[in-house]
Each structure stands twice: as structure tokens, then as C-alpha cells.
Amino acid sequence: MTEADAATEELRAIAGVFAEEITARIHRVVTTTGALTSIVLRGNRNSRVAVGLINEHARGADNLVGSFPLTIDGNHALDLSLRFSVARTPQASSWPSTNSWMLVLPAGDPIPLFRYEYVRSATGNVPVAHLQIHAHRDEFGYALMRPRQVPTQMVEGKTATSFRVPLPARRPPVSTLPGRSVAGDRRRVQRRLPDWMGGGGEGRSRGVAPHPATGGGEGRARGRGGGTRPHGIQDRPAGRRRTNRQSGATARLLTRSTR
Amino acid sequence: MPTAIVKTREELEAWRDRLMSKIPADMGKDEFYDLGRNYELRADERAVYETLRTIDYLLGDD
Numbered sequence: 051m052t053e054a055d056a057a058t059e060e061l062r063a064i065a066g067v068f069a070e071e072i073t074a075r076i077h078r079v080v081t082t083t084g085a086l087t088s089i090v091l092r093g094n095r096n097s098r099v100a101v102g103l104i105n106e107h108a109r110g111a112d113n114l115v116g117s118f119p120l121t122i123d124g125n126h127a128l129d130l131s132l133r134f135s136v137a138r139t140p141q142a143s144s145w146p147s148t149n150s151w152m153l154v155l156p157a158g159d160p161i162p163l164f165r166y167e168y169v170r171s172a173t174g175n176v177p178v179a180h181l182q183i184h185a186h187r188d189e190f191g192y193a194l195m196r197p198r199q200v201p202t203q204m205v206e207g208k209t210a211t212s213f214r215v216p217l218p219a220r221r222p223p224v225s226t227l228p229g230r231s232v233a234g235d236r237r238r239v240q241r242r243l244p245d246w247m248g249g250g251g252e253g254r255s256r257g258v259a260p261h262p263a264t265g266g267g268e269g270r271a272r273g274r275g276g277g278t279r280p281h282g283i284q285d286r287p288a289g290r291r292r293t294n295r296q297s298g299a300t301a302r303l304l305t306r307s308t309r
Numbered sequence: 310m311p312t313a314i315v316k317t318r319e320e321l322e323a324w325r326d327r328l329m330s331k332i333p334a335d336m337g338k339d340e341f342y343d344l345g346r347n348y349e350l351r352a353d354e355r356a357v358y359e360t361l362r363t364i365d366y367l368l369g370d371d
Contacts, residue, residue: 058315066313073312088313091321091367100363105356114328114356115363129352133359135366160355161348184348 054093062090065099082118097138129155325364
């Protein structure tokens with residue numbers, strides 16, 4: 051085995067663990083099918099890796115990047131799409147994301163309800179994160195409150211402005227977002243969460259399970275002695291970990307309905 | 310589907326060529342990419358666009 055082949059195999063192993071970890075995180079939060087796959091270019095010097103969900107067509111010749119189907123009352127209502135573009139930096143011993151994004155689309159609709167994008171070095175070495183709410187005429191609220199078991203009075207008056215997306219104070223990486231974005235009235239609807247919000251399956255109700263490869267959890271377990279990935283792919287800038295008193299604070303969405 | 314797959318440059322280029330043939334004949338690559346960036350593609354077209362962008366990134370053509 052040549053040195054290049056050995057490096058490729060090492061990268062494939064690391065990229066595979068990363069894809070498994072993010073997939074497990076998604077499945078702990080939402081009830082869906084599918085798994086992320088990392089694509090590694092053999093022998094590339096800059097060690098680029100792309101991570102996404104790949105639909106395997108019957109002949110396997112033209113696999114296309116797909117999305118996780120999200121169901122409400124058993125009906126396919128939304129699609130969750132994620133992408134991570136990772137590259138090893140000359141200075142770093144890990145593979146931070148150069149950019150990553152997640153978006154949620156109504157099934158069959160080209161325009162996402164919302165999307166979150168992260169770019170590691172959009173302006174010099176300053177990471178940039180962007181949350182875009184595309185919801186119009188309260189589709190966002192309608193989609194979240196669509197299950198029949200949600201009381202009518204909870205649906206009435208719901209607008210995009212009444213939802214909160216809890217975010218850390220500083221540019222959260224995409225990998226932390228699944229599980230953070232919930233309706234503002236989460237406490238009231240917690241017992242009636244639709245399946246795509248994880249109410250009936252694994253996830254919050256069972257706490258955070260440690261990842262088999264890292265021993266660490268996610269979400270609230272982060273920062274409480276969870277596992278680390280010192281040499282793995284990281285969906286965050288390399289460097290000193292920041293602490294901030296505002297971490298966990300909620301960012302009120304100021305998006306107004308256009309109705 | 311394994312959690313990580315390795316592609317050679319030649320395989321990625323061939324994959325990209327096959328996908329490029331799926332772009333509507335009356336639409337060039339630039340226009341197709343513009344529509345993709347603006348979320349104006351149908352779901353099947355968007356899958357092609359996102360796959361092309363992924364291949365572009367791996368090949369350093371992003």
C-alpha cells in the first residue's frame with residue numbers, strides 16, 4: 051500500500067465515523083430513514099471530504115444527493131437536507147468544516163422553510179453563520195402544528211414570529227442544530243410532539259446516549275465531560291473552545307409574516 | 310450504502326459528465342447553477358444540482 055493509499059484509508063475511516071455520528075444524532079432527534087455518507091477523493095492532497103445523504107439508485111451509477119424524509123402523522127411532509135464540506139488545513143491536525151448547511155423543505159416544494167448555513171472563512175478567518183427563514187404566510191407555523199393531535203387553540207395565532215430557535219451566542223456549527231430548533235411553546239407541546247420532532251421515539255425523552263465511537267453525547271451533554279474528537283472531523287473552527295455566558299440563550303426570531 | 314466511499318478523480322469526472330447530461334438542453338450550466346442557488350429548481354433537478362456541487366467541491370472546482 052502506497053503512502054497516498056494509506057492516507058486515503060485513514061481519511062475514509064475518520065470520515066465514516068463522522069458520518070455515523072451525525073446520522074446517529076439526527077436519528078435521536080427525528081424519526082426518519084436514511085444515513086449520511088462521506089465521499090473521499092482518493093489521493094487528494096487537500097484531503098477534501100463531502101458528507102451528505104446519497105440515494106442509491108438501482109444500478110448505483112448515478113447516485114444523487116438526497117434528503118431525510120420527515121413525517122407528520124405518518125405522512126411525508128418535510129425534507130431535511132444537510133451537507134458538510136470538510137478539508138484539512140495545513141496548520142490543523144483535524145478536518146474542520148469549510149462550509150456546511152442544513153435546510154428543511156416542505157415535501158415537493160423547492161423553497162425551504164428555513165435554512166442554516168455555516169462558512170468557516172467567508173471573510174478572512176472569521177466564521178460566518180446565517181439563519182434564513184423563508185416562511186411566508188405562516189407555512190412554518192402550519193407545518194409545525196399540522197398534526198391533528200395538537201389542540202386547535204395551539205394552532206390559532208401561531209405565526210413565524212412566535213417560534214424561537216435556541217442558538218449558542220457564537221456561530222453554532224450545523225452539527226449542533228438538530229434538536230435545537232423547536233417551537234417556542236415546546237414545554238406545552240412536549241407531550242404532543244409530532245413524530246418528526248422526536249416526541250414518540252428516541253431522543254430527549256430518553257436522554258442523550260453516548261456515541262459508541264467517541265463515548266460522548268450531544269446537545270445538553272456537551273460540555274459535561276462528553277467525548278472529544280481530537281483528531282477527527284470537526285464541524286467547528288479549530289482552536290480554543292470559547293465559553294460564553296450567553297450560551298444556550300434563545301434568539302427571538304424577528305421574522306414577520308408577509309400575509 | 311457504506312458510511313464512507315472513496316472515488317478517484319476519474320470516477321468523479323465521469324459522474325459529473327453523466328449528471329451534466331441531465332441538465333435541460335435549453336439551459337446552460339451557469340443558468341442551472343444560478344437557479345439552484347436561488348432555490349428555483351424542482352426537487353429532482355435540485356438533487357442533480359447538489360450532487361454537481363458536491364463533486365465540484367471534491368475536485369476543487371468550487
